[in-house]
Amino acid sequence: MINPLRVRQLNKAEYTGGTVVYQMCRDIRAIDNDALLYAQELARSKKAQLVVNYVIWNYQWQGATRRLYDWVLPSLQEVEQELRKHNIPLVVTFEEEKLFTKKKFTKVPDHIGAVVIDELPLHFMGKWKEQFLKHNESIPLYEVDAHNCIPVWELSHKQEFAAHTIRRKVHEKLPLFLEDFGKLTMHTANAGLLVTTPEINWTEVSKLVICDETITGTGQFIPGTRAGMKLLKEFFTTTLAMYDTTRNDINIDAQSNLSPYIAHGNISRRRIILELLKYTKVEITDAFDNVQNGSNGKMGSVAAFIEECVVRAEISENFCFYNSSYDTFDGFPEWAKVSLAKASTDDREYVYTYKEFRNAKTHDDIWNAAQMQMVTTGKMHGYLRMYWAKKILEWSATPQEAIKIAVKLNDLYELDGRDPNGYVGCAWSIGGLHDRPWFGRPIFGAVRYMAESGVKKRGDTKAYVEKWLHGKQNLF
């Protein structure tokens, strides 16, 4: 049985018969998915049919790129195959126009008895939920946090101020939320349903998707759960041991590279932690030692990885869940807003437009190289993401403009874009979110500054520029 703390019903409606639908939102996987498992649990208890639905928002919202669907569609195809092994059909629904106008949102079909969604703390889901509840009063709507280790509403009841305030809560509660996942079973109530639900023609679906066709390709990554699990195993055997010392080196790919898989839900962060503990033979209660102070060797890397994979990921979810201004200036902490506003009239040596940033036409080749790494591969090095965003603040007319540009570029080009981690990364860099104030300086005010000299400490910037800006990738 799914831990009931991972589930909440969003209305008071009672089930009176009909098909249970799991509307898959961001957790695109058929295994280790508590929302799917909960939907099956519910359907079984009612002896009801179970269908999984995925909605393609078919208009040009920010982030709808071919690159996104190059990731999503193969992931869904893998999900479809896995689901069919258990007698469960996957259906893809297109929304032809903007969904959230009153006119376009209609009641779900009569044969639907309950809807389960996975939790996603972004605006469009909030609007979708609001509209669903308004137009489908008699259909129970359940939300399952299938994404976080600790359900976002359980970890904290408010927006957390800093990493250190949420870290305590994570360390306290994580051991209570590391139960193994249930297994999907053959859904016998669906007898005959697969026969009448043919397999999806993915070539046709791909043709029907409306998106920005100029941004394509998933770079070095193969989308999907299988590929994600394979990458995880490789990370353990090749990179984990040096994770805490090498991950910030801009020339070495010593990051886990799992974020695109995590963001799209191909793999669950809880599964990653369970596998990590199994592989390293570490108990979770021992894994938090040395998180901050002088960690080294195996424990250092385990602690550093849990810090990134749980603490910082879940503070991002916490921020978006409790602050609806997660992607704008308004969401910044008060001290930073006051300080940035005061500094907004400071002289700027360089001011670039969105287009100049997009085309990597700044005076700074390190910045340009980072931008090109993101544009061509879909993944900028983790350390440089901070430098990159801070320079957008430095070279934009206003902080309001800067956060807009950073969020847009991140949403459009990063494989792990359109995700709480991305919004918090931009807000940390530009708006001092979850950070503390530092000595004042022009444009930044009290927001932490980062200089080129800092990047140079993290590796060979000349080699990085050669590789990503001048395309001499074979030098490595």
Next chain:
DNA sequence: ATCGGCTCGCGCAA
């Protein structure tokens, strides 16, 4: 190479 100051607010100890 190392260190203190910069500067605000949360959370806990008292």
Next chain:
DNA sequence: TGCGCGAAGCCGAT
């Protein structure tokens, strides 16, 4: 009420 300390730092003094 006081005090320690903090998402990945910078700068200048020693």
